[in-house]
Structures are given as structure tokens and as C-alpha cells.
Amino acid sequence: MKHLLIVFAGILTAMNGSATLVRAQTAHVVEGTEDDNQKNVWKYKQDVSPAAAALGDPAKRLRIEVANGDTVAFRVTGNRKHGVIFERAKDEQGNKVWSVTGGPQKLADIDDTFKDFDKNNAQKTDPVDSGDIITITVTGLKPGDTNGILFACNPHSKKGSDPNHPKNREMLGVIVLKGN
Numbered sequence: 001m002k003h004l005l006i007v008f009a010g011i012l013t014a015m016n017g018s019a020t021l022v023r024a025q026t027a028h029v030v031e032g033t034e035d036d037n038q039k040n041v042w043k044y045k046q047d048v049s050p051a052a053a054a055l056g057d058p059a060k061r062l063r064i065e066v067a068n069g070d071t072v073a074f075r076v077t078g079n080r081k082h083g084v085i086f087e088r089a090k091d092e093q094g095n096k097v098w099s100v101t102g103g104p105q106k107l108a109d110i111d112d113t114f115k116d117f118d119k120n121n122a123q124k125t126d127p128v129d130s131g132d133i134i135t136i137t138v139t140g141l142k143p144g145d146t147n148g149i150l151f152a153c154n155p156h157s158k159k160g161s162d163p164n165h166p167k168n169r170e171m172l173g174v175i176v177l178k179g180n
Helices: 089-094
Strands: 003-007 011-015 018-022 027-034 040-044 062-066 071-076 083-086 098-102 131-138 149-154 173-177
Touching: 027 062, 040 062, 040 149, 071 098, 083 131, 089 098
Parallel strands: 027 071, 062 173
Antiparallel strands: 003 011, 011 018, 027 040, 071 131, 083 149, 098 131, 149 173
16 A cells, blocks of 8 residues: 655655545633733633623634644633633533633533523633633634633633623633634
8 A cells, every 4th residue: 555645734655546635733822810900811822701691692703723633722811810711611522513621621511600691501611810711722613703702710701790781701712723
């Protein structure tokens, strides 16, 4: 059997004349930190989460573009504690959209203090002072923002502060399939 290995934006293997492209996995890092005005934010590359967005809605959130097979690591780099809330954790994990693959924190169900989150679906990690929170591997994400993995911060997204828009929160993000 003849084997040919080429590294070029992935790995191409040829066996018996058939070729398969195996894409290299990409690791994305989302940081819980503070912006220049000391407001709590999620940061990804040079982008930060907006001052407010709505729970359950992928619009107006920090946007993380990934491919299936990529990892997303959440960590704390600022001066305040942060944890992660996945708004549709149970459904997404049950449908193999993503799985927990690392980090010191474990997912747990939310309680009644997490106003406006779906208590039957959302899960959270505990907040940490610094370092790694949790890492997920995205495996079955479908195209379109409405299929995105919605995430928030524990505790900074826990309660709304605007009585006119009670679902508005700070530190909201969405993980979406690249190219959509």
C-alpha cells in the first residue's frame, strides 16, 4: 500500500488512489475579562461582547466562528470571577452539537436565581478567579445563527438590570459555524 502525507492547511492522505482531506483542528480562546472602562466582557481576539444583548437571541452578541471539530476554551484573564452558562446545554449535548472535553470546571444545572434562563435546559460552571474554566469541542453545529451555541457568564449574565427589557444581559456570546 502506498502512503502519501502532505501538510497544507490540513492533512491529505492518499491510499490506493483515494484521497481524504482531514482538516486540522483549531483552538479558539474566549476570555472573561474587563474592557478599558472596567466593564465585564467576553473577549475573543480583538472583539468584546456588547454592553447588552437578549437571552435566547443570537443577535448582537460576541460572535465566535468555528468549524466542526474545533475546540473553544473559556478562561478568566481579568480581575473578576467568571464562569460559563450554556443556554441550551442539555439539548445541544443530547444532539451531539458539542461536548465538554477539558477544563477544571464541570457543568451543573442552574437554579431559580438564574432569572429568564430555561431551567430545564441551561447549565453552568462555577466562576473561577483566573485560568481555565471549561473547554468544549464542537462536533455537530449546523449553519445559521439560530443554530448557534448561546453562552453567557455566571454570575454577570445572571440577572437583568433593565426593567423595560428584562432579558437583556451583559456578557453574552454565540458560537456559529464558520462561513454563515
